[in-house]
Amino acid sequence: MNKLSSEIFPILPQTSVTDTQVNNLLKYQLIPASGKGYDRKESQAFNAPIELDYIDTEMPPVIPKTKWETIVEQFSDQELEVVFLGTGAAMPSKYRSVSGIFVNLFQKGGILMDCGEGTLGQLYRVYGKSETENILKNLRIIWISHLHADHHLGMAKLMKVRQELAPKHRIVVVGPNVLGDYLTEFSACCEMGLEFDMAYIHDLSTTQVQPYQDALHDMNITLSVVTVDHSCRHSYACVITYRDFPIVYSGDTRPCENLKQIQNCGLLIHEATFEDELQDEAIKKKHSTTGEAIQVGAAMGAWRTILTHFSQRYPKIPVLDEFGHSVMIAFDLMRVNIKQLSQVPRLLTPIRKLFAEELKDMSEAKR
Ligand SMILES: [Zn+2]
Ligand SMILES: [Zn+2]
Numbered sequence: 001m002n003k004l005s006s007e008i009f010p011i012l013p014q015t016s017v018t019d020t021q022v023n024n025l026l027k028y029q030l031i032p033a034s035g036k037g038y039d040r041k042e043s044q045a046f047n048a049p050i051e052l053d054y055i056d057t058e059m060p061p062v063i064p065k066t067k068w069e070t071i072v073e074q075f076s077d078q079e080l081e082v083v084f085l086g087t088g089a090a091m092p093s094k095y096r097s098v099s100g101i102f103v104n105l106f107q108k109g110g111i112l113m114d115c116g117e118g119t120l121g122q123l124y125r126v127y128g129k130s131e132t133e134n135i136l137k138n139l140r141i142i143w144i145s146h147l148h149a150d151h152h153l154g155m156a157k158l159m160k161v162r163q164e165l166a167p168k169h170r171i172v173v174v175g176p177n178v179l180g181d182y183l184t185e186f187s188a189c190c191e192m193g194l195e196f197d198m199a200y201i202h203d204l205s206t207t208q209v210q211p212y213q214d215a216l217h218d219m220n221i222t223l224s225v226v227t228v229d230h231s232c233r234h235s236y237a238c239v240i241t242y243r244d245f246p247i248v249y250s251g252d253t254r255p256c257e258n259l260k261q262i263q264n265c266g267l268l269i270h271e272a273t274f275e276d277e278l279q280d281e282a283i284k285k286k287h288s289t290t291g292e293a294i295q296v297g298a299a300m301g302a303w304r305t306i307l308t309h310f311s312q313r314y315p316k317i318p319v320l321d322e323f324g325h326s327v328m329i330a331f332d333l334m335r336v337n338i339k340q341l342s343q344v345p346r347l348l349t350p351i352r353k354l355f356a357e358e359l360k361d362m363s364e365a366k367r
Contacts, residue, residue, distance in 0.1 A: 013128035085122035098150040119154035140215040144175035145251025146235035176234035228253035268302035271309035275319035
């Protein structure tokens with residue numbers, strides 16, 4: 001995928017653990033004991049040149065310029081990027097960790113939208129150690145969509161590390177009812193000494209939480225929320241707007257009228273837990289199918305829609321029957337600079353070709 005776009009799917013920074021050079025796709029073999037040790041075969045193959053001759057031919061054409069393109073053209077490439085740290089549902093798997101989306105505003109700071117377990121580790125994987133430490137110091141808000149564990153279990157550790165790096169600057173946690181109590185209790189039980197400013201979503205329309213207002217002001221963003229339709233009480237979606245560019249994140253939800261009413265959307269990040277054939281399952285568990293998520297994007301008039309939160313039954317790539325010229329699927333560690341957003345859906349066709357074997361296996365397994 002790095003060959004398709006080296007910016008959206010960058011080679012991850014190399015790191016060293018004690019005296020071992022760590023490369024992408026390095027394996028450690030435990031058994032059989034005779035072969036125990038590091039296995040670099042795949043790692044070396046990864047570095048070999050790969051020819052993907054369909055890259056240019058398979059990409060659909062770019063659609064005509066819209067107002068959104070005019071807006072993003074005015075951005076510098078160091079202003080706004082969205083990084084998908086975890087794109088799987090329920091529990092982490094080999095290819096997809098659980099929910100975590102980092103909105104990087106570079107010099108101005110950053111916001112995490114959900115923070116499932118492993119979010120901190122994924123940040124280290126994307127940015128390397130020293131850049132991650134800078135990012136943590138400048139991280140102003142963690143926004144949590146709802147209280148299912150796959151959306152917040154990574155918070156405490158990440159907050160602890162951040163607190164050690166920036167002890168004088170408390171982070172603002174924005175989330176549903178009782179999240180603050182849970183964090184306080186967790187911190188006490190594990191003797192973590194976490195300090196944070198809590199802003200409860202249901203209070204924000206009536207109560208001023210000054211540290212929260214300050215963080216929004218410093219980052220030059222607005223943040224609003226709508227309630228969504230999910231199996232967890234107090235589930236929310238949010239709209240983060242920076243320089244007239246709104247990013248909408250659905251959290252977990254059925255296709256939702258409140259979302260459809262947001263008619264100003266540059267980027268919609270919508271959950272798409274199940275394939276269209278499993279709509280009954282989606283209804284039962286209060287999630288969306290890929291087709292439903294795409295329809296919500298269309299109803300909103302979203303310029304770009306990126307699907308995420310895939311059931312772990314689709315380990316590498318989700319089943320996607322219909323998609324237009326504005327849709328992309330998220331992968332762990334995918335970086336989308338807002339300046340490249342117009343091009344992002346063009347990657348979907350070659351990506352589906354890259355994973356043709358997996359898609360074929362999944363469709364054969366259903367028969
Ligand atoms: Zn979830
Ligand atoms: Zn959920």
